[in-house]
Amino acid sequence: MHANWKRIAFFATVLASFATPLTPAQHLAPTPPMGWNSWDSYGTTVRESEVKANTDAMAGLKRFGWEYIVVDIQWYEPNAKAHGYRAGAQLAMDSNGRLVPAANRFPSAKDGAGFKQLATYVHSKGLKFGIHIMRGIPRQAVAQNTPIRGTALHAADVADRNSVCTWNTDMYGVDMTKPGAQAYYDSLVAMYASWGVDFIKADDMLRPYHDAEIEGLHKAIVHSRRPIVLSLSPGPAPVDKVASLRANAQMWRIEDDLWDDWKSVRNMASRMENWWQLVEPGHWPDADMLPLGHIGIRAERGDDRQSRLTQDEQKTMMTLWGVARSPLMFGGDLATLDPFTRSLLTNVDVLAVNQHGNGNKLAYKEKDLRIWTARTTKGGASDYIAMINLGDQPIELDLPWASIGITNPNKPLRDTWTGTTLPASPTLHIRLNPHASMLLSSKSK
Known part of the structure; x- marks a missing residue:
């Protein structure tokens, strides 16, 4: 009888492996991800037409390895403004407490379509689509006590009202010890997967380090069965958490937001020195976006401008990000890309040492x-x-x-x-x- 149970257990394990395909981190991001992120140019205010324009421009850079189009924070805020956040803003949300694209900014999202049509457009160019999310559950959902999809529970049952972001008022944390907490994260990622999302930048995760919600989001991605790259922000990520970071994510920020001033670049260079020995395929310490080219159009900081870094400083940034094997996420507006900035993004040696470097070291x-x-x-x-x-x-x-x-x-x-x-x-x-x-x-x- 004991032997029969062993055989039953063995075959159950085999069947489970087919039911939930393995997606090792090295398969999700075997090289540092390369792409465009809307934050440095458009802050909280990017519109569908601007995402499409940058998608069209990136299609011309695909042969160099650029592939992700990422819509950054507050795509669910109908009245988002440049230079910061509106406290207590009314957000676009579905009946299950999940934030959805604001249809006045993303017209293809009307009638509950979410980002499905926009993701399809990005995919049609041979590129991949990503979104930014905040840790937790909307305070708006908690106030309305919306149901958690697939359960008899509600938002107030899982919210941790004492766990809040210090710089944005959209969310409460989720208490992962509560029934329904994992189901809430599962419902989020199931929705993103149905849209065709390939990349999630999850914010307010690392400072302080929210172990349980990081693990919960990772589990939700696995449960979705869609290969979605997970990036964690903002930095600095704790070096002593590297095992947890590798187990749950493909990218993690090593410092706070980087902007177009030399002091910020120099500070990031020192952070890279703490992490270079911990780089391994599938797991990428992230030195943040590249604030190069045309930025600040409607951004959080500064006005419409070309990057304030000198040309020498911009080459140094690309050289550093290249040899340190940081993900390369370009923050400038690709639709108005100038020749010099294009030369930075298409230097085949910088890209080779970043994407295919072996034994990169200080x-x-x-x-x-x-x-x-x-x-x-x-x-x-x-x-x-x-x-x-x-x-x-x-x-x-x-x-x-x-x-x-x-x-x-x-x-x-x-x-x-x-x-x-x-x-x-x-x-x-x-x-x-x-x-x-x-x-x-x-x-x-």
Whole structure:
């Protein structure tokens, strides 16, 4: 009898594996996700026509690896304004307490269609569709005590009124110890899956670290059976939570919002130094969006502008995000992309070292100088050296190759930003302006 029960248990396990397909994290995001996010340009106010315009523009960048179109926060706020949030705003919501797109901003969402038509449009261009959500359950749903779909319970049964976001008044936390809590998150993701969502950026998750709701959202994605990439915000994520982060998400922010000023970029560079040894396929510490090109159209901070970073600083940002293997989420308006910014997004070496780098590491750190090394093997093996000046003074020096772990260089190097070939040299010669960088490549033997 005991042996029969073992056999029954074995076959039950096999059948369960077919019923719930496995979606390992490395299959969801085998390389750092690349895409566009509406936040830096449109803040809380992006409209369907603007999402479509950026989708059309990104379709032309798809061959370089750009693929996600992500609608950021408050797509459910009919009267959203630039430069912040409206406290206690009336939100678009269904009868089960789930926020839905505001139809005055997303006309295809009328009559309960949600984001299904917009996601279909994005998919028709060969791209993937994502949305931003806030942790928890709408305060509006709790006030109305809406039912939780598929249960006899209601919003007030699962809400934690003491768990609130410090910078946005839309939500209460969900007490995951309460009956119905997981069912609420399951109902959310089931709705997103029915729309065709491929990517969820979940905010107010990491600071403080909301273990139970992170796990609940991850379980809901698994239960949906749709392969949805999960990104957690805002940073800084706790380094000591890396095991939990890897178990539940594919991306997590390592710092708060980054904007177009050098101090913010330099601070992010220091955060990368805490995380580079923890990067692994499928799990990507996220240095935040790239505030490059045309931003601030109706954003949270600043007015309509081109990025305030200098061209050297913008190249340094791309070089850093590349060698650190951060996800690449562009924040500028793609529909009005200028030639210089386009050159940043299409530098094949920066993208190669980000998407296909092997053993990317911080090889040298002294005062304001940082040197990263990496190797790629896809499309022919290449070695890379990124030299970065984080300081306000020029740097010029020669370093022994051994100081960055290279024992036999003896080959020319190509500056991937200018295309210039540098002759073989007995030392690594470094000459960098303030905030500038070089990304050198050579073919591996």
